[in-house]
Amino acid sequence: MELKNIEKQEKSIVALTVEISAEEIEAAKEKAYKKNGKKITVPGFRKGKAPRKLIESLYGDGVFFEDALNICYPEVYEKAIAEAKIEPIAQADVEIQDMTDAGSVVLLCKVPVEPEVTLGEYKGIEAERAEVKVMAADVKAELERMAQRFARTETVERAAKKNDTVHIDFEGFLDGVAFEGGKGENHPLKLGSGTFIPGFEDQLIGCKAGDEKDVVVTFPEDYTAEDLAGKEAVFKCKVLSVQETITPAIDDEFAKDVSETAETLADLKKEVKERLTNAKNAEADREFEQNIIDKVVEGMQADIPDAMIEQQIDTIIRDFEYRLQMQRMNLEGYLKATGTDMATFRGMFREQAEKQVKGRLALKKVAELENIEITDEMLEDEFKKLAERYGMEIDQVKKAMPAEALMADLKIDRAIEVLRTNAKAVKKAEKEEASDKE
Template sequence: MSVKSCEKIEKSQVALTIEVGAEAFQAAVEKAYRKMRGKINMPGFRPGKAPRKLIERMYGAEVFFEEAINIAFPDAYEEAVKEKELQVVGYPAVELVGDASADGFTFKATVPVYPEVTLGEYKGLTAEKEEVKVTAADVDERLKQLSDRNTRLVSVEREAKEGDTAVIDFEGFLDGAPFDGGKGENHSLELGSHSFVPGFEEQIVGMKAGDEKDIDITFPEDYHADLAGKAVVFKVKCHEVKEKEVPEMDDEFAKDVSEFDTMKELKADLKKKIAEERQKAADREFEDALMTKVAEGITADIPDAMVENQARQFVENFKMQITQQGIPYDQYAQMTGITEAKLLEDAKEPALRQVRMDLALTAVIKAENIEASDEDVEEEFKKLAEQYGMDLEMVKKYVQADQVKDQVVSRKAVALVVDSASAVKPEKKKKTAKKAEDTSEGAAEGEEKPKKAAKKTAKKAADGEEKAANKAADGEEKTAKKTAKKAVKEAKKEEE
């Protein structure tokens, strides 16, 4: 193998012209003969026993050339990449140059490579950062969540009202015949939750244990195709009505739900925890804003392959999330009508942002010559072991030291950017003369959102798929927080 030329072209691609000589090619032809001879019929010979020379004489000297080229190409290409020290980021586009002969062949491989990156400003940046505040209303809301988690349902002998839970049997009929998915027994339905088709829950209000009732419902036009816009009848029997028994917000409640003896202590602890949570969130947003600026400031001719690879990774992560929620991806795709091509297209924009972020971070690491010591790596292993409640040696068994090292180095690079930056208060939005109009439009939009959230139909799922894909992509771990933690989780599952 010899590299005849190595030329850089647009989009961070390299065009390699590679020649495979007679010796290497003849070795590949021999391999091709041994691979193919069993499928070639020659008079007077059992399958696979005909000599190569006789086969070439009968079918032509080029009979094995195509397969020999396929055999010789990978090694020749890999050697050329290694010789030219190329950092390849995708698969090559290959074309034969001229015709192959007994003396060998020449091919051209155009391959995407890691781009040259020029950093913009990455020190002394400014970004908005929210000032953390915790109000009494915030604490009350957290207390309400605790109260809701400790609220019991108790049976009552009265008519059901909104907010109650009714235990019901139901069966739906379309034109007098039951339809698929329209039946349930001993189903607990919270009235006012809007978890059923619109109009259903409202007609349960007023029923009491032992009551039976026919409920007339017309499905929405955007419901499942078989029932969209159809008028149906649900036969409903109420077995039980339950109301919420809400605990008193007193010192006894504080003792029951926490390690504190008084409500005052519990509130103080909740206020502290909310402040800590919001501070972490503000710090993350500040960090993200700064790193976004660094990423936007780089100059790089990014190859399409890097974006496509990242987009595919986002899609694979999204599929995994769907499956982990108990829905086979194929079933989800059929239900929503989404295609993999659409998911990949939707993921390209966030994928490009992620690629730029990765390139920027790597460039900062290189510019500042940031490294991770053995002590840094060991400390990170200990943190992972403590975080996931695992033995240190078990973590080291499943998580590669290089992964942890990359994570530590990336974190140091981000810290360098953050520590040199300045935080500014977010600017208050100016009021305009169109405030009343904007408020009206906002109210209309706000009214529509709960309706959309309440209607759990296939159409809504399909309409929201682009946002879901983008959310999955945007939620992907930054390079500074790579895959070590995922590996630990997998190791923990196996250990359990």
């Protein structure tokens, strides 16, 4: 193997021109013959016993060429990137550039590598941070949500009202014919929840247990099932029961029930306000950090290869698939239900992936410029924390997460800390006022 040329191209592609000698190709052809020649039948010979030269005379000199190239390529490629001193971030795009009369083969390998990154000023950045305020109305709303979580239902004999839950049997019909997927039995439906087709729930208000009702609705034009979209349907419903939601009074007794420390409603309000304040501050800090990173990215120069974006899209989709599985769904079913093809689906995440890739590249460069290092002790301590967090043995954590990956994440975390420590938080109003003055 001879590395004949190295050329840097756009989008952080390094083009390697590699020549595989005739001797290497010949040796690989012999290996290919020994591996695959057994499958070839030649008249006059038992299967797999025909000489290589006879097979090549019958089927052409190139009969073993593709297999030979596949045999020798991995080793040739590894030697080429080692000699070029580059680290691929994805598979190379390979093409045959020339086949010489002497029998050698010249390959052009376009190898995507991590881009060279140049940053602008990354210390002393002014970034927007939301001012955190928790109002009495916020505390009240949270207390009401807590009360809803402790609510109970009670079967009543009266007519159903909004916010009641009715249990119904129903079946849907189009022009008098029942349609697939339009039937349910003993289905709980909270009136006013908006979970059914618009207008459906309102027509059940006033019904009592035992009542039968024809509910007439029109499916939305953008309904997921195209055969139903925009069509009028009649649902024959029977109300089996009506249940009222009874929410506990928000008082001192409620405070004692929902809190381990509160003795009075005033105590609970104080706890809730503190919890909301902490949550809002945490969210404000996350947004502040992202705003800082966005500012650093604005001043960054990097010719990012498409492969990095595609890999990040793959990561996002894997996470999406995992969340679907938690809901007992799969990606194929989701795409079918939403009428989306894979190319369009991937395109939906491109902007997000680009932002994530740029942010991580910027932070890696900050870590490099700041000479951030992670010691073995720091790494081991982080493994212990992860083991405690997930209730796993430390050896299990180490198998699940390679040390190199964790070390890279820790460097990113410390780079963010450097940016945050040296940044100046600016309120939105202050920024707008400064802009007006300019």
